[in-house]
Amino acid sequence: MLNRRNADMETEGAAGTASPWNTIPFLIWIKRNMAAMVALVFLCIVLSTATETFLVHGNLVSVLRQVCVNCLIAFGITCVLICGGIDLSVGSVVAAAGVLAVQCGNSGFPLVICVLVPLLFGAVIGFINGYIISHTTIPPFIVTLSTQIIVRGISYILTGGQPAQSGNEAFNNLGVGSVLGIPIPVIFVVVTFIVLYFIMNRSSFGRHVYATGGNKEAAKYAGVDTKWVQVRVFIISGVLAALAGVVLAARLYSGQPSVGEGFERDAIAASVLGGTSFNGGIGTLGGTVIGVLIIGVLNNGMNLLKINSYWQFVVKGCVILGAVYVDYLKKRGSLKK
Numbered sequence: 302m303l304n305r306r307n308a309d310m311e312t313e314g315a316a317g318t319a320s321p322w323n324t325i326p327f328l329i330w331i332k333r334n335m336a337a338m339v340a341l342v343f344l345c346i347v348l349s350t351a352t353e354t355f356l357v358h359g360n361l362v363s364v365l366r367q368v369c370v371n372c373l374i375a376f377g378i379t380c381v382l383i384c385g386g387i388d389l390s391v392g393s394v395v396a397a398a399g400v401l402a403v404q405c406g407n408s409g410f411p412l413v414i415c416v417l418v419p420l421l422f423g424a425v426i427g428f429i430n431g432y433i434i435s436h437t438t439i440p441p442f443i444v445t446l447s448t449q450i451i452v453r454g455i456s457y458i459l460t461g462g463q464p465a466q467s468g469n470e471a472f473n474n475l476g477v478g479s480v481l482g483i484p485i486p487v488i489f490v491v492v493t494f495i496v497l498y499f500i501m502n503r504s505s506f507g508r509h510v511y512a513t514g515g516n517k518e519a520a521k522y523a524g525v526d527t528k529w530v531q532v533r534v535f536i537i538s539g540v541l542a543a544l545a546g547v548v549l550a551a552r553l554y555s556g557q558p559s560v561g562e563g564f565e566r567d568a569i570a571a572s573v574l575g576g577t578s579f580n581g582g583i584g585t586l587g588g589t590v591i592g593v594l595i596i597g598v599l600n601n602g603m604n605l606l607k608i609n610s611y612w613q614f615v616v617k618g619c620v621i622l623g624a625v626y627v628d629y630l631k632k633r634g635s636l637k638k
Contacts, residue, residue, distance in 0.1 A: 330587055333576050336627075337591045344595065348602040355605055362484065366476075366552065368597035369486035370395070372590065373545040374568040375575075376497055377538030379589045381441075382572055383501075384534040385514040385581030386434060389445040391542035391568060393452035394423050395561035398546030400459050403556030406469030415472050419543045426452060427539025431532035449565075456558035465556040476551030486548045493541065497586055510534060515582030566621065571596045573624040596620075 331338075348355040374391050381388045398419035405415040430448055434441050459465075467473055478485045501507035512520040513527045520527050545564075550556045575592030577584030599620065603613050 330585060333585075334588045334591055337574055337576065337588065337595065341591060341595050341598065344598050344602065348598065348605070352602070352605045355602065360601070360605075364597050364601045366484050366486055367601070368593050369484070369490050370545045370549050370552075371564065371567050371571060371596060372490050372593045373493060373541045373548070374564055375571040375589050375593050376493060376586060377541035378565070378568040379572045379575070379577050379584050379586060380497070380501065380510065380534050381538050382569075382577045382579065383514045383581060383584040384510050384531060385517065386441040386531065386534065387445065387569070387579075388430065388535060388538045388542075389442065389565050390426060390430060390448040390452055391538060391545075392561035392564035393449045393456065394426055394539055394542040395546035395549060395564055396556075396558050397452050397456040397459070398423055398543035399550030399553075399560065400456050400465055400556035400558055402472065402547045402550050403465045403467045403469075404459065406467055406472040407465065412469075412471050412475075415469070416475075416544075416547055419547050420540050423539035423541070423543025423546075424536050425539070427536035428532060430539070431535030434535070435528035435531040453558070460556065460558050462558065464558075467550065467554050467556065473551050473554055476548055476553070486552070489544065489548060493544070494586055494590070497537075501586065506530070506533065511582055513581075566617070567596050570617065570621040570624060573621070579625065592624075 345355075354360055374395065377391065378388060401419045401422055402415050405418050406412075410418075426448060430441075430445055433439060433444050475485055480488060501510065509520065509525045509527075509530045512523065512525055513530045517527055520530075546561070549560060553560070571592035572584065572589050573579065573592070574595055575585070575588030575590065577589065596617075599617070600613070603616065608616075
């Protein structure tokens, strides 16, 4: 192993300097996500050719607003996947958080409370997921599937199975309003991206997340409290799913207990399309943004082309399977090396 590394170093020395593709972080990110970016551009070109309404300003703004919900969820899912877990409860958290936000607004609470209460709820669900997963041997799939069902039931109990209409204009503005022409949901996504970027790339916690996902046992021997890392990652996922629920409820002018079904699929697909590995230890938020845009543009394009909704499920399923297969090929390639 050492001889191989020395040979590689001698080769680099003989070449003069290492390739910038392997030394500059931004170029490394471009290289890793080149296929996804090419796919996104190709998809946009095809849709702009096949339909006259895709590149219309109103449609593009609508796509941006729609992808914001999936983007917030996918950010949390990305962190969980990097840590080596999975969270299937996010769709139900979206529904319950939206219901709580609308009910708080209709009860006359300040806007800050209407947002903080759902976020606290998401944090509690995330803590429960993380604590059980980190302190037992129960697979994350089973734990989060269980909480998915429980939280969905809570959202139906809170509303009696009926949508809760929002009469709070300040709250509704969070979903449909703009600041200097920029939709408020987009601002939420940008701020969240910046905060999470520094957490995942400029903090010891972020390094511990990657270490835990890459090799949990090695991380333990290195002194990382992997249990607490897992708990915090799931709290992040729960909070971001709740924020997505608040934004969605504000955009729909109502808290609906039935929304969010299948949202975890799109979020996981976006994360994997953006280069996040199911095996943990690999992934970037920037790549997730590209994956979210691919899923959002694909959904919008299929609607514009009036593709049957049943076939849309087939297409998205194929996309997810393809993304997972690519991840498998990457993993197999790295193992061979």
